[in-house]
Amino acid sequence: MTTILGIPIQAFLGQLLVGLINGSFYAMLSLGLAVIFGLLRVINFAHGAQYMLGAFVGYLLLVHLGIGYWPALILAPLIVGLTGIVIERVALSRLYDVDPLYGLLFTFGLSLVIEGIFRYYFGVSGNPYAVPPLLAGGTNLGFMFLPNYRGWVVIASLILCLGTWFAIEKTKLGSYLRAATENRSLVQAFGVNVPLLLTLTYGLGSALAGIAGILAAPVYQVSPLMGSNLIIVVFAVVVVGGMGSILGAIVTGYMLGLAEGLTKVFYPEASSIVIFVIMAVVLLVWPAGLFGKDA
Amino acid sequence: MTSAAPLLAVRELHAWYGESHALHGVDLDVFAGETVTLLGRNGVGKTTTLRAIIGLIRKRTGEIAFDGHDLMRLPLHRTAHAGIGFVPEERGIFSTLTVDENLVLPPVVAAGGMSLEEIFVLFPNLKERRNSPGTKLSGGEQQMLAIARMLRTGVKVLLLDEPTEGLAPVIVQRIGELLAALKQRGMTILLVEQNFRFASRIADRFYLMEHGKVIAGFPVGEIDDRMTQLHEVLGV
Numbered sequence: 001m002t003t004i005l006g007i008p009i010q011a012f013l014g015q016l017l018v019g020l021i022n023g024s025f026y027a028m029l030s031l032g033l034a035v036i037f038g039l040l041r042v043i044n045f046a047h048g049a050q051y052m053l054g055a056f057v058g059y060l061l062l063v064h065l066g067i068g069y070w071p072a073l074i075l076a077p078l079i080v081g082l083t084g085i086v087i088e089r090v091a092l093s094r095l096y097d098v099d100p101l102y103g104l105l106f107t108f109g110l111s112l113v114i115e116g117i118f119r120y121y122f123g124v125s126g127n128p129y130a131v132p133p134l135l136a137g138g139t140n141l142g143f144m145f146l147p148n149y150r151g152w153v154v155i156a157s158l159i160l161c162l163g164t165w166f167a168i169e170k171t172k173l174g175s176y177l178r179a180a181t182e183n184r185s186l187v188q189a190f191g192v193n194v195p196l197l198l199t200l201t202y203g204l205g206s207a208l209a210g211i212a213g214i215l216a217a218p219v220y221q222v223s224p225l226m227g228s229n230l231i232i233v234v235f236a237v238v239v240v241g242g243m244g245s246i247l248g249a250i251v252t253g254y255m256l257g258l259a260e261g262l263t264k265v266f267y268p269e270a271s272s273i274v275i276f277v278i279m280a281v282v283l284l285v286w287p288a289g290l291f292g293k294d295a
Numbered sequence: 296m297t298s299a300a301p302l303l304a305v306r307e308l309h310a311w312y313g314e315s316h317a318l319h320g321v322d323l324d325v326f327a328g329e330t331v332t333l334l335g336r337n338g339v340g341k342t343t344t345l346r347a348i349i350g351l352i353r354k355r356t357g358e359i360a361f362d363g364h365d366l367m368r369l370p371l372h373r374t375a376h377a378g379i380g381f382v383p384e385e386r387g388i389f390s391t392l393t394v395d396e397n398l399v400l401p402p403v404v405a406a407g408g409m410s411l412e413e414i415f416v417l418f419p420n421l422k423e424r425r426n427s428p429g430t431k432l433s434g435g436e437q438q439m440l441a442i443a444r445m446l447r448t449g450v451k452v453l454l455l456d457e458p459t460e461g462l463a464p465v466i467v468q469r470i471g472e473l474l475a476a477l478k479q480r481g482m483t484i485l486l487v488e489q490n491f492r493f494a495s496r497i498a499d500r501f502y503l504m505e506h507g508k509v510i511a512g513f514p515v516g517e518i519d520d521r522m523t524q525l526h527e528v529l530g531v
Contacts, residue, residue, distance in 0.1 A: 172399075175392055175396045175399075175400060176400070178389065178391040178392055179389045179391070179392055179396075179397075179400055181391070182389050182390065182391060183387060183389070185351055185371065186351075186381075186383060186387045187400070188371045188372045189349050189350065189351055189371055189372075189374065189375060189381050190375055190381070190400065190401035190402065190448075191372055191373075191374075191375030191376050191401060191402045191404055191448070192372060192400075192401075192402060193372045194371075194372060195370075195372070
């Protein structure tokens with residue numbers, strides 16, 4: 001059997017794939033956080049709850065209305081994005097003029113409320129969500145067996161991340177967003193409806209969490225705690241990438257997912273803390289993060 | 296040059312930075328087609344006056360009438376649509392936007408603005424550097440860009456805050472020519488300027504500010520008679 005550094009290559013590639021899958025979710029979630037933080041200067045602690053909400057929207061649509069995976073892939077981010085828009089209009093927008101800590105506390109409280117409600121109705125055990133028939137089964141790549149759905153998650157995540165990056169870096173609306181991230185009031189003085197831009201940005205960030213949630217439903221189980229399990233790691237990813245850096249969030253998401261997978265191969269005991277060790281080291285050497293500008 | 300009603304009329308304008316009372320009842324008029332300069336030492340409230348007019352300072356009282364609009368009632372993002380363009384002292388060029396993106400960032404608010412082609416005739420340097428990040432330009436080029444991007448929008452009045460600050464004499468002269476050309480095209484300009492010699496070449500009228508108030512207003516022709524007062528107030 002072929003080995004790498006004494007590890008069977010199947011095990012090595014298998015863990016690398018798990019790392020890539022996890023990295024795909026880290027990238028999608030930290031991207032949403034970075035977009036929201038960049039413009040709104042709000043650390044969106046509700047992001048994990050919004051991810052969970054995306055998965056539950058898919059689950060509930062299926063169980064109660066018989067609406068399957070593919071329509072849910074559109075509906076879940078739409079619904080989560082709309083709730084984000086309502087949250088921003090009703091509450092978050094009133095906190096921009098006070099200490100940023102209030103935004104953090106509000107979204108943290110909100111995530112506790114949302115998760116509490118779902119725990120009350122659904123308990124803490126996971127609910128299975130079947131892989132859509134089109135993506136059932138797997139493909140033999142010769143050196144390993146790739147479940148089709150996992151391949152799809154990686155591709156979908158890449159498309160989403162690159163699409164979001166393109167929309168922000170290369171379009172007119174994206175230039176408003178970048179400019180407002182640098183100097184919100186000046187952009188508004190130029191006649192751009194910045195309050196609307198803030199609302200839509202929070203909606204977009206929430207929708208990204210929502211679509212990550214529905215993508216995750218067949219991989220992990222649909223559970224009220226799925227978000228809080230993930231969000232701490234995602235915050236570490238954002239810190240390593242540099243707060244507010246779009247590209248940094250994406251690249252770091254995949255990188256840390258892979259680093260976690262590799263650690264599982266070579267030193268499994270450290271796999272659950274490796275991301276935080278990397279975070280500590282990065283903060284010591286580059287306090288602004290790998291892709292961040294000096295704050 | 297003074298038609299019946301001023302294009303921009305400011306009455307009893309007070310403004311605050313937090314608790315600090317910065318403007319103590321500013322009165323001024325700007326008529327269509329005029330170039331008016333606010334003079335005064337550092338900290339007398341010239342920049343504050345511009346920022347309160349455009350609405351960047353929300354803690355303000357008094358009256359600001361512009362072309363039939365009551366600017367006191369407009370939210371910040373509607374003020375530009377009334378026809379006012381703002382060129383801030385720090386220029387406000389965005390580092391994450393290219394020169395092109397900076398140029399087309401402010402929305403067009405009225406017909407009659409310049410096309411990109413016309414702007415590039417006026418600012419050939421900008422055309423050469425269209426794809427560079429905005430802040431990679433020299434200070435002079437950034438100032439040109441800050442002015443140029445307002446010309447596309449079709450605004451009737453430009454509020455210009457110290458456009459010559461920190462620039463080499465040859466660039467200052469270039470900006471002077473530019474403002475003269477804009478005036479020729481009928482642009483109304485409210486200018487804040489420390490460089491008195493520069494201002495005296497392009498302005499039609501002056502307002503002299505002290506302690507957050509306008510203490511005198513006079514046309515350019517009276518400048519020689521007022522030298523004593525100007526020396527006293529400006530310390531030039």
